[in-house]
Amino acid sequence: MENSKKILIAMDASAHALEAVQYAGDFFSPRHTEIELFHVDSHIPESFWDMNLGSGFQRRMSSVKSWTLEHEKAMKNQMEAARVILLELGFPYKSITLKYQDAVKDVAREIIDESEKGFHCVVVGRTGVSRFKDFILGNVATKLVGKIVGMPLIVVGACTIPKKVMIAFDGSESAQRTVDCICRMMNKEASSIKICYVIRTISDVYTSAAQDIHIAEEEMFSQTRRIVEPMIENAVEQLVGAGVKRENICWEIKENEYSRARAIVQDAEANGFGTIAVGRRGLSRVEEFFIGRVSKKVVQLAANSAVWIVN
Secondary structure, rough: OOOOOEEEEOOOOOOOHHHHHHHHHHOOOOEEEEHHHEEEEEOOOOHOOOOOOOHHHHHHHHHHHHHHHHHHHHHHHHHHHHHHHHHOOOHHHHHHHEEEEEEOOOOHHHHHHHHHHOOOEEEOOOOOOOOOOOOOOOOHHHHHHHHOOOOOOEEEEEOOOOOOOEEEEOOHHHHHHHHHHHHHHHOOHHHEEEEEEEEEEOOOOOOOOOHHHHHHHHHHHHHHHHHHHHHHHHHHHHHHOOOOOOEEEEEEEEEOOOHHHHHHHHHEEEEEEEEOEOOOOOOOOOOOOOOOOHHHHHHHHOOOOEEEEEE
């Protein structure tokens, strides 16, 4: 498929995995996208069955075997349901691949290895299921956030309008790459994009309400605007050049916010932006933007959005 995007969707038996499929189907163009539905099954090792621990153990293991067969059947039904979602959204049958793989390594590592086979991004549900408990963001999804660095990772929550995109912009090279990524990846035929820059208040650092602190803060806001506005305008021109209609693009510089991440997520939820795009690395070259910073907080807070983490 010429100039197609290859999308890897990590699948399990959860409803959140189907939400990830629905999101990808709504966001990407069926005419120019190939999708692989990828399931990693972490079977009980064969050596485990060789252990002779008495009749009670054997009885319990027969129940495990029965569960395993039921799980495999449920997973096949889940994968077929995912394919139906994509077909109903207009994706050609030949553009959808279902792949099952037994885990040799841990599940996240298998997904990462698969993603390196020519894919352009990885999509995963915000939460899922493991053998014994939910892997709320903090297991497989968290491992992927920390380890997928060669392409965008999309963590999908209860997204409502995928093609309304908010770009968290801080003027860094990473933010510029996020704009580049959206230009390349999204379907421009029906898109709405907002570029959001957040300036934190300094009054939470200097708790006194002294007049000189207020004046310094106003000067900081003014100076930041003078620097950032031309950068945002360049980003707008970049989006227009990529095919997004100018009337579908807006931008805002928010001031006096105590939390950049919370301001971004609250704006997205209030205005129906189903996608939030953030850069992995911010203005500091020393540490990952995700680690302990805005990206991490956005992923944690944005339960009702899909979050793109862009390298």
